[in-house]
Amino acid sequence: xxxxxxxxxxxxxxxxxxxxxxxxxxxxxxxxxxxxxxxxxxxxxxxxxxxxxxxxxxxxxxxxxxxxxxxxxxxxxxxxxxxxxxxxxxxxxxxxxxxxxxxxxxxxxxxxxxxxxxxxxxxxxxxxxxxxxxxxxxxxxxxxxxxxxxxxxxxxxxxxxxxxxxxxxxxxxxxxxxxxxxxxxxxxxxxxxxxxxxxxxxxxxxxxxxxxxxxxxxxxxxxxxxxxxx
Amino acid sequence: xxxxxxxxxxxxxxxxxxxxxxxxxxxxxxxxxxxxxxxxxxxxxxxxxxxxxxxxxxxxxxxxxxxxxxxxxxxxxxxxxxxxxxxxxxxxxxxxxxxxxxxxxxxxxxxxxxxxxxxxxxxxxxxxxxxxxxxxxxxxxxxxxxxxxxxxxxxxxxxxxxxxxxxxxxxxxxxxxxxxxxxxxxxxxxxxxxxxxxxxxxxxxxxxxxxxxxxxxxxxxxxxxxxxxxxxxxxxxxxxxxxxxxxxxxxxxxxxxxxxxxxxxxxxxxxxxxxxxxxxxxxxxxxxxxxxxxxxxxxxxxxxxxxxxxxxxxxxxxxxxxxxxxxxxxxxxxxxxxxxxxxxxxxxxxxxxxxxxxxxxxxxxxxxxxxxxxxxxxxxxxxxxxxxxxxxxxxxxxxxxxxxxxxxxxxxxxxxxxxxxxxxxxxxxx
Numbered sequence: 001x002x003x004x005x006x007x008x009x010x011x012x013x014x015x016x017x018x019x020x021x022x023x024x025x026x027x028x029x030x031x032x033x034x035x036x037x038x039x040x041x042x043x044x045x046x047x048x049x050x051x052x053x054x055x056x057x058x059x060x061x062x063x064x065x066x067x068x069x070x071x072x073x074x075x076x077x078x079x080x081x082x083x084x085x086x087x088x089x090x091x092x093x094x095x096x097x098x099x100x101x102x103x104x105x106x107x108x109x110x111x112x113x114x115x116x117x118x119x120x121x122x123x124x125x126x127x128x129x130x131x132x133x134x135x136x137x138x139x140x141x142x143x144x145x146x147x148x149x150x151x152x153x154x155x156x157x158x159x160x161x162x163x164x165x166x167x168x169x170x171x172x173x174x175x176x177x178x179x180x181x182x183x184x185x186x187x188x189x190x191x192x193x194x195x196x197x198x199x200x201x202x203x204x205x206x207x208x209x210x211x212x213x214x215x216x217x218x219x220x221x222x223x224x225x226x227x228x229x230x
Numbered sequence: 231x232x233x234x235x236x237x238x239x240x241x242x243x244x245x246x247x248x249x250x251x252x253x254x255x256x257x258x259x260x261x262x263x264x265x266x267x268x269x270x271x272x273x274x275x276x277x278x279x280x281x282x283x284x285x286x287x288x289x290x291x292x293x294x295x296x297x298x299x300x301x302x303x304x305x306x307x308x309x310x311x312x313x314x315x316x317x318x319x320x321x322x323x324x325x326x327x328x329x330x331x332x333x334x335x336x337x338x339x340x341x342x343x344x345x346x347x348x349x350x351x352x353x354x355x356x357x358x359x360x361x362x363x364x365x366x367x368x369x370x371x372x373x374x375x376x377x378x379x380x381x382x383x384x385x386x387x388x389x390x391x392x393x394x395x396x397x398x399x400x401x402x403x404x405x406x407x408x409x410x411x412x413x414x415x416x417x418x419x420x421x422x423x424x425x426x427x428x429x430x431x432x433x434x435x436x437x438x439x440x441x442x443x444x445x446x447x448x449x450x451x452x453x454x455x456x457x458x459x460x461x462x463x464x465x466x467x468x469x470x471x472x473x474x475x476x477x478x479x480x481x482x483x484x485x486x487x488x489x490x491x492x493x494x495x496x497x498x499x500x501x502x503x504x505x506x507x508x509x510x511x512x513x514x515x516x517x518x519x520x521x522x523x524x525x526x527x528x529x530x531x532x533x534x535x536x537x538x539x540x541x542x543x544x545x546x547x548x549x550x551x552x553x554x555x556x557x558x559x560x561x562x563x564x565x566x567x568x569x570x571x572x573x574x575x576x577x578x579x580x581x582x583x584x585x586x587x588x589x590x591x592x593x594x595x596x597x598x599x600x601x602x603x604x605x606x607x608x609x610x611x612x613x614x615x616x617x618x619x620x621x622x623x624x625x626x627x628x629x630x631x632x633x634x635x636x637x638x639x640x641x642x643x644x645x646x647x648x649x650x651x652x653x654x655x656x657x658x659x660x
Contacts (some may be wrong), residue, residue, distance in 0.1 A: 002422065016372070019375065020372050020374060020375055023374065023375045023376075023378055023379065024374060024380075026378055027374075027378025027379055027380055028380055030378060030379075030400065031379060031380055034400065054380075062381055066329060098625065138306065139362075139400065139401075143376065146368075146371060146375035146376055147364075147367050147371070149367065
């Protein structure tokens with residue numbers, strides 16, 4: 001892998017297992033999101049329970065990883081790229097945890113819609129599409145983190161614009177629907193919340209990708225113009 | 231070794247023999263100088279060969295420039311042969327390894343080799359596509375960093391690999407993989423990834439089929455037993471009883487037609503290939519048109535588009551039932567005043583029988599599953615229309631027994647077109 005050899009191989013192992021934990025947490029969040037998307041298209045109200053259960057694991061992992069990061073800094077005093085890795089990881093887990101929360105929001109929205117006896121699937125194609133796009137972004141961001149590949153991360157950052165555009169077009173479509181037929185407002189509002197949650201997942205994926213660029217290149221590209229010295 | 235030593239010694243003796251008279255007759259120093267010159271020349275000769283060997287050893291190539299002089303010739307020759315053999319051996323091993331890798335790549339199953347700590351050592355292109363691994367970048371990476379699904383991580387960590395793990399693909403919509411971890415060479419592991427998408431779909435279809443058959447039969451059965459109970463417990467007058475009995479008769483007919491269709495289907499499945507008797511298409515289509523008009527009762531306009539060219543080879547009853555089914559469907563699902571076109575067109579490339587309607591149409595997502603048994607786009611509507619849910623399954627089966635393909639195109643709200651395309655070998659009389 002990319003880390004330079006350290007005097008202490010134990011340190012290498014610590015860093016490597018920390019990374020694997022982050023990716024394991026990422027895997028859980030990916031599952032949460034894909035479960036939520038499936039719940040939307042198939043109307044499985046029971047998915048909420050599953051996602052909430054996974055959420056508990058995600059939260060526990062977030063805490064454990066943050067703890068590990070603090071311990072690693074205290075015990076090993078990492079420098080340069082290792083320090084960036086530890087910092088980056090502690091930021092990535094925050095974004096991952098929030099992406100998981102968004103998945104929970106999607107599932108709850110789906111439950112509200114179905115419990116009100118409505119079918120959200122008439123907007124299915126648009127929502128499914130944007131959700132797949134956001135999930136792919138997250139998957140690629142995590143792949144980029146596993147490979148410490150800043151090029152792949154940059155592609156994720158560019159993909160976010162597409163998700164944003166798509167979100168806006170869904171919004172316009174729903175607004176038109178609501179104006180034409182006020183009875184659809186309740187359902188449409190729920191769908192807007194779902195679309196919003198998906199768009200946020202895309203943003204979190206983008207953040208993860210930005211942290212990856214920071215870890216690999218030492219550049220903070222979050223807010224252009226504010227170059228952070230290493 | 232010994233001859234070389236002797237030769238060196240002899241050369242030194244020759245130098246001494248030449249130096250001795252000079253030292254004796256001319257001067258001491260001249261004799262010594264001559265002796266030293268002789269030894270020096272020998273040293274220079276050896277050093278030149280040594281330098282050559284030194285140069286070669288820094289960048290060994292198999293090349294005839296590796297040639298020594300005098301005593302060195304043998305040494306250089308043996309080195310040359312050794313180097314050549316080693317290289318041959320390496321090339322053979324490389325070839326073997328390349329062949330093994332090529333064999334691994336040729337597998338249609340995905341293969342990933344893992345180290346003792348579950349780091350990726352090798353994977354073939356199938357596995358790369360299935361699991362989203364890029365081996366050039368990911369060699370040495372823990373496999374769970376890339377295949378992150380919690381089920382897989384749990385399976386890998388549990389260490390019980392007696393059963394394969396069924397995993398839904400993240401990267402391919404609807405894909406299902408069966409992963410089997412096989413320990414080998416001590417503590418290494420091999421992941422075998424099988425694409426079981428088709429098998430999973432078949433499983434789904436089979437369980438759907440059983441559920442559907444029981445459901446389809448239970449609905450009329452519930453009605454029957456409900457009426458039976460009523461008749462047993464309550465005294466009803468004659469007119470009421472007749473009405474009940476009529477409804478019960480209807481339901482039992484329904485059940486009978488479902489069972490009949492199921493039997494037809496299984497009969498077609500197990501029957502020998504259909505005979506190749508000529509079927510007169512002109513009279514067949516005429517019969518279809520009359521049937522359609524009878525079923526429609528004048529609510530639709532039935533148009534025949536056929537030029538009377540070409541006949542089919544096959545089993546007439548099966549074709550009549552398949553085509554009749556398509557026409558009946560068109561009549562059922564087309565609102566009044568719609569148009570139904572029955573077409574037959576034979577060309578040297580093959581024949582096409584088609585039924586086009588201006589009916590309600592079918593959404594694209596239903597099309598691939600339309601010929602599944604009991605698959606219904608809209609449950610209530612098709613039962614009201616009197617279908618058993620097996621019609622198209624029977625049609626597809628009869629057609630495929632005639633090597634024909636059923637092509638369905640449809641636009642919701644505008645109508646559908648069902649076409650049976652026969653190969654040229656089934657068409658005669660052109």
